[in-house]
Every structure is written in C-alpha cells, then in structure tokens.
Amino acid sequence: MNLLWVIAISIALGMDAFSFALAIGLVGIQNKLALHLSITVAMFHVFMPLVGLWAGQKTGTMVGEVAVGIGASILLCLGIKMFIGAIKRDKKGENIPDIRGIGMYVLAGSVSIDALSVGFSLGTMDNQIILTILIMGFTAGIMTVGGIVLGRKIGTKFGGKAEALGGIILFIIGLQMGIAVIS
Numbered sequence: 001m002n003l004l005w006v007i008a009i010s011i012a013l014g015m016d017a018f019s020f021a022l023a024i025g026l027v028g029i030q031n032k033l034a035l036h037l038s039i040t041v042a043m044f045h046v047f048m049p050l051v052g053l054w055a056g057q058k059t060g061t062m063v064g065e066v067a068v069g070i071g072a073s074i075l076l077c078l079g080i081k082m083f084i085g086a087i088k089r090d091k092k093g094e095n096i097p098d099i100r101g102i103g104m105y106v107l108a109g110s111v112s113i114d115a116l117s118v119g120f121s122l123g124t125m126d127n128q129i130i131l132t133i134l135i136m137g138f139t140a141g142i143m144t145v146g147g148i149v150l151g152r153k154i155g156t157k158f159g160g161k162a163e164a165l166g167g168i169i170l171f172i173i174g175l176q177m178g179i180a181v182i183s
Contacts, residue, residue: 010136013118014143016111016173017041021144023079023169024099025151033100034148040104042141044112049133052119070113072177079171083164112140113177 024037099107115136154165 006132006135007139009118010139011143013045013112013115013136014140016114016177017045017140018143018147019169019173020107020111021147022151022154023147023165025148025153026155026165026169028152028155029099029148034145037099037104037108038141038144038148040108041111041144042137044105044108045115045140046133046137048109048112048115049119049129049136052116053129054119069178070110072110072174076171076174076178079168079174083168083171111173115140 021037021041025034029037118136
C-alpha cells in the first residue's frame with residue numbers, strides 16, 4: 001500500500017472532522033473540551049474502519065449506506081438547530097450547542113461514518129491495516145484541532161454571525177453525506 005495514498009485518504013476522511021471542528025470553534029469551545037473532542041474524533045477514526053472491516057465481512061456494504069444516512073441526518077439536524085439558534089440567540093449565548101457527554105460521541109461518530117465505509121474495503125489491502133488506521137486517526141485528530149483553532153480566530157472576528165456560519169457548515173456536510181447515499 002502506498003503511504004501517499006493512505007495520507008490522501010486520511011485527509012479526505014478528516015475533512016468532515018475539520019469542517020465540524022471549524023463550526024464548533026466558530027461558536028467557542030473550552031481548551032480542555034477541544035482536546036477531548038480532538039482525541040475522541042481521532043479514536044473514532046481508528047475504530048470505525050475496524051468496525052467497518054468486521055461489518056463488511058459479516059453483512060456487506062448495505063450497512064455502510066444506512067450508517068452514512070444516519071450520520072447525515074444527525075449533522076443536518078444539528079446544522080439547522082445551530083442556524084436557528086443563531087437567529088434567536090440571546091445575549092447570554094445559551095444557544096451554543098453543548099457537546100459534552102454523549103453528544104460528543106454522537107457527533108464524533110457522525111463525522112467518522114465515512115471511515116466506517118472505508119473499513120469495508122480494508123480487508124482487500126495488504127497487511128498494513130493497523131498502520132493505515134493509525135494514520136487515519138492521527139490525521140483526523142490534527143485536522144480537528146486545526147478546525148477548532150481556525151474557527152476560534154474567525155469566530156472572534158465575526159461574533160454572533162459565527163454560529164449561523166457553523167450551522168450552515170454542518171448542514172452542508174450532512175447534505176453532502178445524504179446526497180452520497182442517494183446517488
């Protein structure tokens with residue numbers, strides 16, 4: 001397996017995580033929570049391909065399309081909620097989405113769904129599956145941190161409009177995932 005190919009796939013898989021993190025960074029996130037989110041997304045990008053490999057061996061690719069559809073629905077709903085929250089936002093910032101607890105894992109899973117689909121094809125590759133998924137996880141973690149940092153910088157400049165932009169970004173990611181399932 002070509003290392004450049006693995007890195008390219010990892011960057012492509014990490015784009016959802018980057019965009020999601022950008023949206024979260026736009027509305028603000030504490031450093032400790034940002035680190036926890038980045039590690040969680042990285043771990044999901046390691047384990048989802050393994051789950052996909054196992055599921056692919058057991059049930060076929062149909063499960064992948066259903067999983068992507070569920071992930072798309074979650075992101076669409078969150079994007080709409082953030083956008084509407086930005087429109088109705090009060091001065092206290094109570095409409096900023098809370099990603100603590102189970103919400104973080106649901107969102108990390110939703111941006112890692114495409115890694116699940118990649119896992120279906122891992123069984124056809126050579127014996128470097130572990131290296132491949134570690135690169136995927138590391139790349140997704142770094143891209144999540146990068147998205148949060150960039151989102152914070154943009155969010156500081158744009159203030160209240162940042163949450164609406166974040167909602168739009170999440171909605172677009174969900175829409176793209178949904179379109180991919182349909183086509």
